[in-house]
Amino acid sequence: MAKTATENPMKFPQGATGNYDLRSEKASGKTRFIFPENAEMTGGQCEFKTPEDLSKYLEASLGANSIQKGLRGSVCRRGKYQKVDRSGNPVLTIGDPILDLISNNEGRLVIGREAISLTASEFSSSRYRSGGITSIDLSGISDALAQSQLLAAARGEGDFTLMESSDRVISFASTNPSQLDFYPTGGGHIRFKAWKKKNWAYWSMGAEIETWGGDFKSARIDSTYIDTFYNQTCFVVKTDSDSDTNDDYVDEYEWGVNAPQPIRVESVCNARFKNQQFTGYVQAGPTCFQVG
Numbered sequence: 678m679a680k681t682a683t684e685n686p687m688k689f690p691q692g693a694t695g696n697y698d699l700r701s702e703k704a705s706g707k708t709r710f711i712f713p714e715n716a717e718m719t720g721g722q723c724e725f726k727t728p729e730d731l732s733k734y735l736e737a738s739l740g741a742n743s744i745q746k747g748l749r750g751s752v753c754r755r756g757k758y759q760k761v762d763r764s765g766n767p768v769l770t771i772g773d774p775i776l777d778l779i780s781n782n783e784g785r786l787v788i789g790r791e792a793i794s795l796t797a798s799e800f801s802s803s804r805y806r807s808g809g810i811t812s813i814d815l816s817g818i819s820d821a822l823a824q825s826q827l828l829a830a831a832r833g834e835g836d837f838t839l840m841e842s843s844d845r846v847i848s849f850a851s852t853n854p855s856q857l858d859f860y861p862t863g864g865g866h867i868r869f870k871a872w873k874k875k876n877w878a879y880w881s882m883g884a885e886i887e888t889w890g891g892d893f894k895s896a897r898i899d900s901t902y903i904d905t906f907y908n909q910t911c912f913v914v915k916t917d918s919d920s921d922t923n924d925d926y927v928d929e930y931e932w933g934v935n936a937p938q939p940i941r942v943e944s945v946c947n948a949r950f951k952n953q954q955f956t957g958y959v960q961a962g963p964t965c966f967q968v969g
Contacts, residue, residue, distance in 0.1 A: 684709065690738035690778055693721035697758065701740050705751065705917075708739045710774045712756030712926075715811070719761055721778040724787040728878070731779065731788060732934060739775065747936030752883075753919040757926045759811040771799055772807025773881060775932060786877075798876045804855065805874060808887040809926040815866060816889040823847050823860040846953065857957040861950065865890035869946035871959035872930075875938065883930025884944035884959055895922045896948040898929045903941040903965060911965030914939050941965065 684700040687708070695718035698711040712718075721738065725731040732748055735741055741750035752775070760770040760777045768782040776795045780786050784796040798805055806813075815822065826849050830839035837849040837858070848859045857869040866889045873882040886896045897920040903911045921927035931939070941962030948955050 687740070690721040691734070692719075693778055694719045694763075695758075697756075706740065706742065707751040707753060707917075707919075710752070710754045710758075712754065712758040712809075714756070716756055716758040717761045717765070718758055718774065718777060719763060720780060720782065723779055723781045723785070726789060728788055728935070731786075735775070735779070735934065738778070741934075744933075744936045747878075747934055749931070749933045749936045751917060752928075752930055752932060754809060754928045755921045755926070756924055757809045757811045757887075767812060769796070770810045770812065771795060772810045775881075776876070776879065793877050795876055795879075798874045804851070804853075805872065807872075808868065808870065808885050809928065814889065819860060819864065819866040819890055822858075822866065826858065846955075850957075853961075855959050855961045857946075857959060859950075859955050861953055863951060865951050867893065867948060867950045867955060869944075869948075869955075869957045869959050871942055871944050871961040873938075873942060873961040878935045879932070880934075880938045881930050881932040882939065882942045882961060883928055884942065884946060885926065885928035885930075886946050886948050888925045888948075888950055891951060892923055892925050893921075894949040896920060896924070896927050896946070898927065898944055898946050900929055900942055900944040902931060902939040903943065903962075904937075904939045905965060911941070 683704055684702050687699040687701050697716045700709045741748040760768050762768050762782050769784050771777050780795045786793045786795055826837050829835040830837050836852045840848040840850050846859050846861050850857050855871045859867045868887050871884040884898050899918040901913055902915040904914045919929040943960040946957050
């Protein structure tokens with residue numbers, strides 16, 4: 678896994694344990710979750726008296742920035758993980774380490790007397806399901822997935838369009854267009870995906886690169902976050918990037934609690950996988966008339 682020289686180690690959030698590293702990059706304010714092979718994490722604190730207590734916990738745990746009455750932060754995750762209980766048994770893993778830290782083993786957050794399900798957006802559509810979860814292993818069905826998508830795309834069915842079917846790779850693009858899937862000749866599967874989600878007062882948006890059936894040699898994500906100011910006219914509010922080597926997952930994303938969310942994310946993903954170079958553009962969120 679790649680390491681940035683300016684990263685500083687952070688303590689685990691109160692109540693959390695695991696075999697991973699939590700680091701901060703002072704220059705950018707980014708928090709990094711570094712998950713090794715067979716990484717596990719437990720939840721931290723999942724019950725709070727008030728929303729303000731939750732915000733204080735997240736600010737202290739992840740170094741988020743206060744914005745009026747909300748929080749805003751940047752995260753990179755490297756490597757896959759599994760959430761476990763205090764005895765080490767696998768439990769429901771949401772796939773966003775922030776949400777897994779503040780939820781119980783059933784994916785619920787309690788504020789005062791209100792129990793909030795943090796899986797509502799995750800389970801609303803298969804396209805919204807977060808990647809980088811150890812227990813969601815598609816390596817054994819990559820060939821079957823490729824053939825299923827190929828047959829549907831060839832017939833003009835479903836929501837994936839065939840990009841290439843050659844002796845090099847079979848590849849598909851989702852029609853929305855947030856996802857690209859590549860199946861190299863000889864086996865394996867690599868996916869580029871962008872997302873924009875909101876669950877309760879928490880939101881996240883960004884992009885991820887994930888592989889099954891082998892690690893990428895190198896991977897990089899360059900993201901542009903866009904908002905509107907007049908009649909859907911766009912302007913860039915932030916650009917960010919991250920990278921990793923010899924791994925099976927990397928992402929780069931923005932998050933917030935009770936803070937304004939950009940309208941759109943556009944990401945260019947590059948990866949070296951199975952001795953081939955893959956490049957793609959993915960996006961999530963409403964389109965705009967122009968970018969200024």
